[in-house]
Amino acid sequence: MKFETVADELYALPRDEFTAARTERAKAAKARQPDLAKRISGLRKPTVAAWLVNQVARQHPREIEQLDDLGSRLRAAHQKLAGDELRTLSRQRNELIRRLSGLASAIAATAGVAYGDAAERQVEDTFEAAVSNPDSAAEVRAGRLSTALTPSSSEDWLAAALAASPARKAAPQPPPPARAKQKRPRDPEAERREAALAEARANAAAAAAARDEAQQNLDETTARAAKAADTVAGLRTRLDEAVRAERAVRKEVTAARKAVTAAEKAAGEAERRVTEMTSFGRRSRR
Structure with missing residues (x-):
């Protein structure tokens, strides 16, 4: 397993698969190539x-x-x-x-x-x-x-x-006089200022990187929230349509039940009349 090959593979993956794949590759290399495993683990998402x-x-x-x-x-x-x-x-x-x-x-x-x-x-x-x-x-x-x-x-x-x-290289300069070779005296205060400035610049760069990463995370989260809201809106629309359809069907069921009741009543009346007419005919023949 070569580091360059693994790095190429990891950085070619979809971003959300990077961390899991990096952990897997580092684990695979740990037993026989611990130094390689350490380098792989150090790859940043x-x-x-x-x-x-x-x-x-x-x-x-x-x-x-x-x-x-x-x-x-x-x-x-x-x-x-x-x-x-x-x-x-x-x-x-x-x-x-x-x-x-x-x-x-x-x-x-x-x-x-x-x-x-x-x-x-x-x-x-x-x-x-x-x-x-x-x-x-x-x-x-x-x-x-x-x-x-x-x-x-x-x-x-x-x-x-x-x-x-x-063509723009500086021409050779004559050697400086002997006194120019004397070391400049140290200026502790200037050195402290330079160190503080370097630290401040490093902190500013780190803060800017953290800000940009936070902004990216916000953009991703906002996009996911918008997508979820669209899904919820779609589900609500479908639910409203289903509720309206259910109410319409319930009305149809109620109407159908009334029709069945009316039909049963009419059928009962018809059967009663048939029974009465049959009974009347028998009495007449006697």
């Missing part, structure tokens, strides 16, 4: 947005390749500061991301997964990240995302373009 991106990547690989190609051309255009080309490529990027978002929406509808505003935003951000960063593009292509990706900023775009350009 994908968020709705990540699952949809994974499915788009698996079902529409050519469109995903276009994201990578657009990213390369956009970085080259940033490097050359080609304004017209940048505008054209940016328009193509927006159109492609909208098309990919539409594919994700179609997959969500087929799978019965709620595709709310939060999920749509994260799906589009992930595709945007694939355009702006080759590493992100590779992650999207692999189809094993557990969370949405964050697109690069404009500064990151420019830095990537400069880094990709051999």
Whole structure:
């Protein structure tokens, strides 16, 4: 059993089957491959947005390749500061991301997964990240995302373009004077501020991820509640129709009973008259 094979299998499954399948695969590997079992258990269930991106990547690989190609051309255009080309490529990027978002929406509808505003935003951000960063593009292509990706900023775009350009490498600098090699004195207060800032950013990222997951759960629950309400409304309509039908049938039964009673009375009267006429005829013959 190989980790890559198991991961591919798990992230290709319907999202609600992921956890049970992961537990099963980890249990199967535990006896002979405990390290593999631990890695499998560490695989995170994908968020709705990540699952949809994974499915788009698996079902529409050519469109995903276009994201990578657009990213390369956009970085080259940033490097050359080609304004017209940048505008054209940016328009193509927006159109492609909208098309990919539409594919994700179609997959969500087929799978019965709620595709709310939060999920749509994260799906589009992930595709945007694939355009702006080759590493992100590779992650999207692999189809094993557990969370949405964050697109690069404009500064990151420019830095990537400069880094990709051999013509823009800085010229070698002369060695600094001896006194420049002296270590800068430590600033404990600045280090504490940097550590606090890094922690705050990590907390903010975790809180944003938790918020998005909660929004996705809300969207899913709302969709299920709406579906249940539709079912209840349909059942109530059918019940009302059945009640009306029962009342109509009861009226027909009552009318039928009255008809039977009237018929029985008429039959009794007829039989009595036959008896009387028969008895009268016998007396007359005597």
